[in-house]
Amino acid sequence: MGATHGIFTIDTGFQRPHFDAAFLVVEQGRAAFIDCGTNYSVSAMLAMLDEQGLGPEAVDWLILTHVHLDHAGGAGLLMQHLPNATLVVHPRGAPHMIDPSRLVAGATAVYGEAEIARSYGVIQSVPAARVLEAADGDVIELAGRPLLCVDTPGHARHHFCVWDARSRSWFTGDTFGLSYRELDVDGRPFIIPTTSPVQFEPEPLKASIRTLLARQPDAMYLTHYGRVEDVARLGHDLLEQVDAMVALGRHAHDGADDATGRHVALVDGLTRYYIARATAHGVANAETAVPDVLGMDIELNAQGLGVWLARPAPAPVAVPG
Known part of the structure; x- marks a missing residue:
């Protein structure tokens, strides 16, 4: 370039x-x-x-x-x-x-x-x-x-x-x-x-x-x-997607009984979500283009969301009475 x-x-x-x-x-x-x-x-x-x-x-x-x-x-x-x-x-x-x-x-x-x-x-x-x-x-x-x-x-x-x-x-x-x-x-x-x-x-x-x-x-x-x-548009897209991905993660976490099932559900959910966004963006053949281009990133995003969801919630802060 x-x-x-x-x-x-x-x-x-x-x-x-x-x-x-x-x-x-x-x-x-x-x-x-x-x-x-x-x-x-x-x-x-x-x-x-x-x-x-x-x-x-x-x-x-x-x-x-x-x-x-x-x-x-x-x-x-x-x-x-x-x-x-x-x-x-x-x-x-x-x-x-x-x-x-x-x-x-x-x-x-x-x-x-x-x-x-x-x-x-x-x-x-x-x-x-x-x-x-x-x-x-x-x-x-x-x-x-x-x-x-x-x-x-x-x-x-x-x-x-x-x-x-x-x-x-x-x-x-x-x-x-x-x-x-x-x-x-x-x-x-x-x-x-x-x-x-x-x-x-x-x-x-x-x-x-x-x-x-x-x-x-x-x-x-x-x-x-x-x-x-x-x-500005890209930043708005990112902020919107972080919230949507967290919601997808919580749904997968609550809907599967084990880590493997949650991960499979997350990969599937993220793939479908990105295909929908890419289609709306005008990407031709998004059903194949998204997995081809983003396959590795979808896997890593699913792993990262899974690690975050499995992390223990922070302990509540005691308030003096």
Whole structure:
């Protein structure tokens, strides 16, 4: 894709074309990567630098929206190629970049060992001295260009989004959902939330989406996938869908006797819901297009909703008498 305000979209090659993006921001000959894909994405990241006439020494920052492996799995290996870069990550995510063993164990529990090896490779650690924890409101300067980190829980508690005032756009990681170009209709994006395991929380997610919309951005840069406009409509769609997905989850949870039955019901309910929305959006052959394009995401959304529904309710707060 071409650049807008010095922002370049990189297809990391994860899973399929146009599924998983990272971004290169260039300012006055200095560069920052935002998210990085997996170990197998490192060559694409370096190739984009080369295309812009930059060497690895020009990169000052590798900024991770969160530490799920499709966003951050290649960070340790990529940092070995970037002699001047500092890795920027949410305080809750920093320990997992310095010692990724728990992160890998959690992903393995979801995907299995064979899939981790096939899709991600051996996750490398990042030296603690090269890691900067970015708290809510911290600003990263790229050659005088401010990149604002804003805490955005809901998809994960270790998630922030990055506001770029120069382009009036957000780098949203997974907070602003998933929008694949295969489901665009006449240039209008189709979008769904991502509720993948294990830290989905609906009310924080909706609050985070509203935080992003409050700046009236011109565009969003989604990891899945790329730059989208028509932001107000998409944000409304996401907020509406989070509530609908929670209702579907509760119905499946109450209507089945075991975890397997609940999961099957959730997958079926989500699939039918997204097909209906895609049909209303004008997607041709939505009955086949939605499972083809969104099949993996439907499975993960069902898992995430199931984990959230199975979580014990918080204990009531005692009120002094």
